[in-house]
Amino acid sequence: MNHYELLCILPGTLSEEEAAAHIKTIQATLVEQGAQELSVEDSGKSRLAYPIKHIRYGYSYICNFAAEPDMIATMQSKIALLGNTLRTLFNAVNPQAKQALAKRLAEVKAYRGSEEQETVSPEPLPKKTDAPEPAEPVATTTKQPETTKIDIDKKLDEILDASIGDI
Template identity: 35%
Template sequence: MQQVYETMYILRPELGEEQIEQAINKYQNLLREQGAEHIEIQHRGKRRLAYEINRHRDGIYVQMNYQGPGTMIAPLERSMRLSEEVIRYLTIKQEVTDAIPESSEPAEE
């Protein structure tokens, strides 16, 4: 069953542009190998963190939206947890509402 997910992760701020692209491609390819479809990547750039994480005050934010089976999340998060370039990550399952809202009767004046 296809679910819709969003993963936001934060990369170390001292990474170069080439290293950032390699990290993004690595996680995108990992998702593809696990059966993900409709992968959308949003590179949000370097931002100030709300609080210090591992002595970092800034981070490079990347957001991925994708569809696929729930079994693909564990390998993705394991890879991020073991990576030294990722300082934080979060995956959420999004609610998909395909139902068409019922139209109510027009109000009489």
């Protein structure tokens, strides 16, 4: 026998009494189909993430139970025939893993609670100062020696004489 979780979302257009009566019929259907250890958790009325059948609000109920795996398909079809349900979702659950998760969450909450008590006041940040304006770039000029026509002719003669001497 496996453990299962059934999430039922009923329309928010129902009154609380009508929603409670409808979840009782769902419980009766589950028991009739062979569910054992049935427990129901009312999550209340809340806004849905997106409209389902043009309805924006819904009542959420989580039913935990144990049943044979071959009975789940018949449970789904019987609950679908009841009507007045926006969504139903059957999920297989490992009870030991669920208990371990609950224990871990309690430890994390306890740790965060002690962490909040030990908060240290942060040091004040230094005031921001305006950055200095960038300085004007300094133009650098280098003096190049003036080349005259005579200097160029001398240099050409040297190059030509050197190349003729190599031949």
